[in-house]
Amino acid sequence: MEIPYVVQPRPDTGIYNAKVGIWLFLASEVMLFGALFSAYVLLRVGAVPGEWPHGWLNVTLGTINTLVLALSAITTLLAWVACKTRQFAKFKFFHACTLLLALTFLCIKGYEYHDKWIHYEIQLIDGRIADGHMRENNPKADYVVIEGRYVTDEKDLYDLRAQKDLKTGEIKIPRSLIKEMENYGPWHNTYLALYFTLTGLHALHILGGSIVIGYLWGPGRRLWKTDPEHFTNRVEVSGLFWHFVDLVWIFLFPVLYLM
Amino acid sequence: MAEFLHQFPPRREDIHSHGEHEHHDLGFWRTYIFSTDHKIIGIQYGFTALCFILFGFFLMLLMRWQIAHPGAPVPFIGLLLEKVLGPVMAGNGAISPDLYNSFGAMHGTIMIFLGVVPLAFAAFGNYVVPLMIGAPDMAFPRVNMASYQAYVLGGIVMVVSFFIPGGAAQAGWTSYSPLATSIPTHGQAFWLIGMVLLITSSLLGAVNFIATIVQLRAPGMTWMRLPFFVWAQFVTAFLLLLAFPPLEAAGIMQLMDNLAHTSFFLPTGLAIGGHLAHVSGGGSPLLWQHLFWFLGHPEVYVLILPAMGIVCEILANNTRKPIWGYKSLVYSVLAIGFLSFIVWAHHMYLTGMGTRIATFFQATTMLISIPSVIILTCLLISLWGGSIRFNTPMLFALGFLPMFGIGGLTGLPLGLAPADIYLHDTYYVIAHFHYVVAPGTIFALFAGIYYWFPKMTGRMMNEFWGRAHFWGSFVFMNVVFMPMFAQGMEGMLRRMADGGVNYSAARVPGALATLPNTIMEMHTWILWGAMALGLAQIPFIINLFWSIRHGEEVNSDNPWHSTTLEWQTPTPPPHGNFARPPRIYRGPYEYSVSGHDTDFTPQNEPEAPMTAPKISPAPAVH
Numbered sequence: 001m002e003i004p005y006v007v008q009p010r011p012d013t014g015i016y017n018a019k020v021g022i023w024l025f026l027a028s029e030v031m032l033f034g035a036l037f038s039a040y041v042l043l044r045v046g047a048v049p050g051e052w053p054h055g056w057l058n059v060t061l062g063t064i065n066t067l068v069l070a071l072s073a074i075t076t077l078l079a080w081v082a083c084k085t086r087q088f089a090k091f092k093f094f095h096a097c098t099l100l101l102a103l104t105f106l107c108i109k110g111y112e113y114h115d116k117w118i119h120y121e122i123q124l125i126d127g128r129i130a131d132g133h134m135r136e137n138n139p140k141a142d143y144v145v146i147e148g149r150y151v152t153d154e155k156d157l158y159d160l161r162a163q164k165d166l167k168t169g170e171i172k173i174p175r176s177l178i179k180e181m182e183n184y185g186p187w188h189n190t191y192l193a194l195y196f197t198l199t200g201l202h203a204l205h206i207l208g209g210s211i212v213i214g215y216l217w218g219p220g221r222r223l224w225k226t227d228p229e230h231f232t233n234r235v236e237v238s239g240l241f242w243h244f245v246d247l248v249w250i251f252l253f254p255v256l257y258l259m
Numbered sequence: 260m261a262e263f264l265h266q267f268p269p270r271r272e273d274i275h276s277h278g279e280h281e282h283h284d285l286g287f288w289r290t291y292i293f294s295t296d297h298k299i300i301g302i303q304y305g306f307t308a309l310c311f312i313l314f315g316f317f318l319m320l321l322m323r324w325q326i327a328h329p330g331a332p333v334p335f336i337g338l339l340l341e342k343v344l345g346p347v348m349a350g351n352g353a354i355s356p357d358l359y360n361s362f363g364a365m366h367g368t369i370m371i372f373l374g375v376v377p378l379a380f381a382a383f384g385n386y387v388v389p390l391m392i393g394a395p396d397m398a399f400p401r402v403n404m405a406s407y408q409a410y411v412l413g414g415i416v417m418v419v420s421f422f423i424p425g426g427a428a429q430a431g432w433t434s435y436s437p438l439a440t441s442i443p444t445h446g447q448a449f450w451l452i453g454m455v456l457l458i459t460s461s462l463l464g465a466v467n468f469i470a471t472i473v474q475l476r477a478p479g480m481t482w483m484r485l486p487f488f489v490w491a492q493f494v495t496a497f498l499l500l501l502a503f504p505p506l507e508a509a510g511i512m513q514l515m516d517n518l519a520h521t522s523f524f525l526p527t528g529l530a531i532g533g534h535l536a537h538v539s540g541g542g543s544p545l546l547w548q549h550l551f552w553f554l555g556h557p558e559v560y561v562l563i564l565p566a567m568g569i570v571c572e573i574l575a576n577n578t579r580k581p582i583w584g585y586k587s588l589v590y591s592v593l594a595i596g597f598l599s600f601i602v603w604a605h606h607m608y609l610t611g612m613g614t615r616i617a618t619f620f621q622a623t624t625m626l627i628s629i630p631s632v633i634i635l636t637c638l639l640i641s642l643w644g645g646s647i648r649f650n651t652p653m654l655f656a657l658g659f660l661p662m663f664g665i666g667g668l669t670g671l672p673l674g675l676a677p678a679d680i681y682l683h684d685t686y687y688v689i690a691h692f693h694y695v696v697a698p699g700t701i702f703a704l705f706a707g708i709y710y711w712f713p714k715m716t717g718r719m720m721n722e723f724w725g726r727a728h729f730w731g732s733f734v735f736m737n738v739v740f741m742p743m744f745a746q747g748m749e750g751m752l753r754r755m756a757d758g759g760v761n762y763s764a765a766r767v768p769g770a771l772a773t774l775p776n777t778i779m780e781m782h783t784w785i786l787w788g789a790m791a792l793g794l795a796q797i798p799f800i801i802n803l804f805w806s807i808r809h810g811e812e813v814n815s816d817n818p819w820h821s822t823t824l825e826w827q828t829p830t831p832p833p834h835g836n837f838a839r840p841p842r843i844y845r846g847p848y849e850y851s852v853s854g855h856d857t858d859f860t861p862q863n864e865p866e867a868p869m870t871a872p873k874i875s876p877a878p879a880v881h
Contacts, residue, residue, distance in 0.1 A: 001395035001835040005474050013473060017398045020470040028462055028500045035505035035550055039512060039523065042546050048527075186521045190541040193521035197512060 007230045022237045026244050033248055036198055040255065043190050053191045055160035056184075058112065062257040065108050069246045072101035076213075076239040083232040088224060091235070095217040098242070102210040109203055116184040116192065120146060121157065122173060123180045130171055131157055134183070143174045144181075195256055202252060205245045212238045295400035296834055300407050301386030302715065305708075308378035311414060312701075315369040316793065318362045323789045325354040326758030327782040348426055356756035360429035361446060363754065365417065367432030368450065371558065372457050373414050375700055379565035380499070381410070381464050383707050384492045386715065388468065390825035390832060391486050393477025393841040393863070398470040406463035413456030420449035431754065433555070436524030436547040440516045441531040451514045458507045461499045468496040477824070477863075479843035483589070484862065486823050486847040487582065490589050491568030494596035495561050502557035502600065509550035516542075523547075545610060552603035560599045562696055563663070564592060566703030567634055570656045573710050574638055576821050577653040578645025579858050581848040584637040591630035591637075598627040608676040609683050617676045624674035631667055635660065651725030655706035658733050659699055666694030669744065684754075687747025690740050698736040705732070705799070712803075713818050717830045718810030724798040731795025738788030742781040749778045758782050820859045822849050827861050 009016045044052060075097040082090035115133070122130040122144070132148010149168050151157060160166070182188055186196040216234060223231040294300060321340075324333055330353050333340060337352020348358040389397055397403045420427040425444025428434065439447050472493050476485075485493075512523040520538065524547040527540030575582045582588065604612065604620040639660060647653065669691045672678035682688060705728070712720050751759050751774055759774060817826040824843070828836055841863045849860040 001837055001840055003394075003396055003398065003400070003475070010474050017470055017474045020473055021399060021402075021466050024466045024469050024500060025462075028466070028504050031501050032504035032508050035508035035553070036512075038505075039508065039546055039550070042543055042549075043523070043541065046543055047541055186515060186519045187539060189539045190522060193515065193519075193523060193539075196519075197515055197521070197523075201511065 007227065007233060016233060018233060018237045019240075022240050026240065029244060033201075033251075036201070037251065037255070040194050040198070043194065047190065050155065051158055053158050053160075053189070054162075056191070057195070057257045058115070059257050061108055061112055062253050065105050066249065066253050068101050068105050068108070069249050072098045072105075073243055073246045075101065076242045080232070080235045080239050083228070083235050086228065092217065092221075095213060095235075098213055099210060099217060102206055102213070105206060106203060106210075109199065113196075116195075119184040120144075120148075121182055121184070121188070122146070122178055124173070124177050125179050126177070128152055129154060129157070130173055132168060132171065135170065142176070143172055144178070145170060145172050147171075198252055198256065202245065202248055205248070209238070209242050209245050213242065293404060295396075295404050297385045297389050297397045297400070297403060298715070298832060298836075300403050301382050301384070303407055304377050304385060304410070305382035307411065307414065308374050308382055311369050312374035312378070313796075314418075315366050315374055316796075318366040318369070320789055320793060321354060322359060322362050322366065323782075323786045325359055325756065327786040329757035329760050344421070344426065354756075357429060358426060359756035360431075360754075361421070361427040364428045364431050364434075364450070365421070368417065368428070368454075370696075371432065371562065372454070373410075373417065375562055375696060375704070376461070376558075377410060378704050379569075379700060380461075380468075380492065380495055380561060381406070383488075383565060383569065383704075383711070384464075384468055384495075387711060387825055388489055388492050389471060389475065390714075390828060390836060391489050391823055392472060392475060392480055393824050393837065393843060394471060394475035395835045395837065397467050398474055399467050402463050402467050406460045406467065409456050409460035409463065413453045413460060416449055416453035416456060420446050420453070423449065433551055434513065434547075435551075436513060436516065436542075436544050437526070437529055437531075437536075439513060440525060441529075441536070448514065448517050451510045451517070454510050455507060455514075458503045458510070461503055465496040465500040465503075468492060469500065472496075477841045477843055480824075480862075481843075483586070484843055484846050486568075487571040487585065487588050487592075488565075488568035490592055491564040491571075494592050495564045497596055498557040498561050498564075498599060502554045502561075505550045506554035509547055513547065545607075545612060548607050548610060549604070552606045553600075555606060556603040557599045559692075559695070560595055562700050564595070566659065566663075566700040567592075567638070569703045569707040569710070570659050571638060571641075572821075572823065573652045573656040573706050574641050575848045575850060576710075576819050577648045577650065577656070578642055579648070579850045580641070580645045581846075581850055582637065583641040583643070584633075585846070585848065587633055588637050591633040594630040595627060595634075598623060598630070602627055605674050605679070608679045614676075621675055625671075628667070628671060628674070635664060635667070650709075651720070651722060651729060652706045652710035654726065654729045655702045655709065658729065659702045659706065662694055662698035662702060662736070666691060666696075666699050669694065682747060684752055685747035686743040686751045686753060689753055690743035690747060693740050693743075697740065698733070702732070702736075705729075708803070710819070711825075712806065712810075713813045713830070714825060714828075715831055716807050716810070718806050718808075718812055719818065720806045720810055721802050724802045728795060728799040728802070731798070732792065735788050735792035735795055739785050739792055742785055746774075746778050746781055749774055751778060817861075820857070822859045822861050823847055824862055827863055 003017075004010070005017050007016060009019075013020070075094045079091050079094035079098065082088070082094060118134045120130075120132065120134050124130060129151050130146060130148060131151060132146040134144065135147050136143075136145035147168060147170055149166060150171070156163075184192055186193045216231075216238060220234070221231070223234070291299065291303075294303070321333060324331075332338075332352035333349075333354065337349070340349040340354070340358075341352050344358065348355050354362070385397070385403070389395070417427070423445055426446055428439070428446040428450035429442050429444070430439035430447060434447065434450065472485075472489060512521070515521040516523050516525060522539045522542040524544050525536065525538045525540060525542045526544060529536045529538060529540065571582055571588065602620060602623045604616060605624045608617055642657075669687070673682060673688060673691060709720055709725055712718070752762060755762065758779075760779070762774065813830060816828065816830045819826065824841060825832075827841065829838060842865075843862045844865050845860060845862055847862060849862075851858045852860050
């Protein structure tokens with residue numbers, strides 16, 4: 001006996017096996033991200049009032065990335081339609097678009113991570129705080145240079161939406177005046193921990209989806225010649241996953257960038 | 260092939276000749292190690308899980324020694340412990356408190372995630388479910404293989420963690436933060452990575468099981484004709500699918516806490532060792548507990564539902580009558596599945612989460628006991644009026660009923676906050692959940708092994724030694740766990756590396772009472788009981804391996820005269836399982852139906868009694 005309903009749908013359920021599988025998998029993914037979003041809610045509700053960061057991320061880049069993913073959702077769909085209508089050349093074109101868009105997303109995300117990575121909060125012995133992007137941090141030199149500003153109270157760093165025209169400049173700080181120095185990594189505070197963990201996990205999903213789509217675009221396309229229906233199903237299933245990953249971003253973007 | 264269709268079920272010799280045609284020679288590695296056949300994967304899971312259960316049992320023996328004889332060198336293997344784990348962990352062959360803690364954490368982790376769940380869900384589920392629903396294999400055979408490989412990998416990470424500097428995780432199988440993050444060794448990171456692999460494994464397994472049950476049921480196998488075991492596995496798969504991801508999320512966050520020094524679960528002002536910890540703070544230890552128990556409680560039902568399924572099959576088969584209340588069983592198991600998602604915080608009454616939340620969870624906890632009691636009642640009433648065959652599987656299945664009953668009923672006081680506040684950190688809880696899982700679930704698993712062994716190998720396990728195994732296990736399980744109720748009610752605390760001796764001996768001025776000597780002496784009984792329990796497993800281990808080659812050969816494909824489909828296959832089932840696609844005509848438990856020659860009517864036997872050997876191939880479904 002062979003395993004039935006690998007390609008053709010089972011009459012009483014109306015779907016083929018892999019589609020049941022991917023929907024179940026997505027249900028479990030909903031629970032995974034659901035738990036992370038719950039963590040976000042609980043930690044944010046429990047935070048000290050007024051100390052939750054606002055406006056720390058670049059909304060323009062976030063919007064561009066949202067549009068990139070939305071566009072990729074469309075190209076994935078068109079790729080599937082192309083398979084359904086048996087236009088393989090079109091499929092190749094649209095899937096290549098999806099791959100390029102995924103790559104664009106990851107590059108922009110990488111740039112944003114880098115931007116946080118080189119962003120330092122430097123507490124000085126005199127109680128002031130220097131905050132900005134590191135320009136020179138040679139361990140041999142007895143000073144560091146940042147592109148940023150001084151604040152007297154840490155609270156001034158939290159809500160950047162309220163401070164429209166920040167005056168920043170190049171600041172040279174002798175190491176002897178530095179009490180503590182920390183970059184905006186996940187260890188810096190709860191907001192950044194959530195930001196890196198949530199978007200990091202999402203980026204891993206983008207990467208995983210790209211690998212699958214890349215496989216279908218590349219070596220996996222052999223199946224088209226022998227069993228186009230089966231291949232179309234694979235495109236559909238990977239597309240469902242891709243749409244879910246896009247949907248997660250639709251939630252991540254307002255929660256982390258706007259709220 | 261043509262003559263093969265005329266004889267169904269086929270004779271054994273037919274299978275062998277047939278097998279050589281169909282069964283491509285895949286070689287040792289593809290057949291036994293990287294197999295995609297659900298039966299081989301089931302056996303792989305079963306064998307690996309049994310090894311882990313034995314390992315977990317040895318950890319328990321070491322802990323029991325330490326509790327009964329605190330600080331005394333472990334006899335026989337004490338020096339080996341010191342050599343392997345180092346003088347810090349096991350100086351002079353005695354178990355240090357740190358080592359005791361890691362044994363405690365790993366005993367729980369290994370027994371649950373590497374032992375009982377893989378055996379109950381993955382091993383039996385893999386082997387039996389596709390056969391029971393008339394499927395040729397699981398829906399996704401390669402995903403199935405990946406699931407087993409992720410499980411083995413997770414197991415390896417867990418075992419390796421014993422040998423890294425500082426040893427394995429020490430924060431309990433529940434890994435509460437901030438304790439889990441403040442222990443300055445890497446055991447916890449290994450534990451978390453191992454857990455992520457195990458969760459991945461169970462996710463792949465759960466997707467596969469549900470898809471298989473939904474899609475691959477043979478023609479005529481409607482939902483209400485599914486054997487109860489399949490229903491139990493179906494609900495279990497949903498629990499694993501939906502309850503495990505929150506723990507995975509929590510695991511990722513705790514891993515970030517441990518390795519990237521975030522503060523998801525570390526509160527502001529956390530002091531470790533008397534010093535303010537260098538963390539950003541703002542995290543919530545309660546968040547970990549919520550996410551952990553969101554898995555943790557459904558996990559209890561992951562442990563118990565497959566066991567109930569196994570017991571139900573064996574009871575129906577050996578009472579020779581239909582299960583009483585099949586529909587009640589199905590609806591109860593669905594109700595349990597749903598309710599198990601909203602009872603988790605009854606593990607957290609002591610955390611100060613608030614009385615209102617506690618009230619909600621007390622109510623749901625009392626609610627979930629209703630379907631559990633319905634299931635147990637249905638199984639009990641099924642015995643009424645049956646002509647019971649007392650073979651080894653039946654003995655274990657019968658043993659399950661009172662043992663699970665004790666475990667379940669003693670859980671009720673724990674579900675109510677006022678009683679739980681007293682009992683929560685005592686041995687009472689240990690006794691309660693072990694009654695559910697050890698003499699409960701593990702008895703059902705033994706029953707399943709004895710029951711399905713003939714299908715897997717074509718030979719029976721030895722009946723005499725099976726009975727010896729049962730009575731030994733039954734008596735000594737109770738010797739081990741019954742005294743713990745008394746200890747717990749007297750106030751003996753859990754998780755104490757010295758068994759509470761210092762608790763008892765502390766003559767703190769003004770302290771109301773210390774533990775009486777009778778309670779402390781029970782440690783010695785339990786130790787002896789546990790060792791005897793270990794000895795009682797030796798007949799099983801020998802029986803299991805000996806019977807593979809030397810057991811009594813079965814006289815037919817259906818030695819227990821069972822109605823369900825897995826017995827209507829060749830023995831052992833070849834690749835693809837069924838000689839021809841089965842068609843199902845009736846419910847799963849048609850035993851002793853009047854008007855039939857035999858006292859069992861297999862599910863694939865057509866309605867009208869067959870007079871002529873006219874077998875047409877099953878029509879395709881549309």
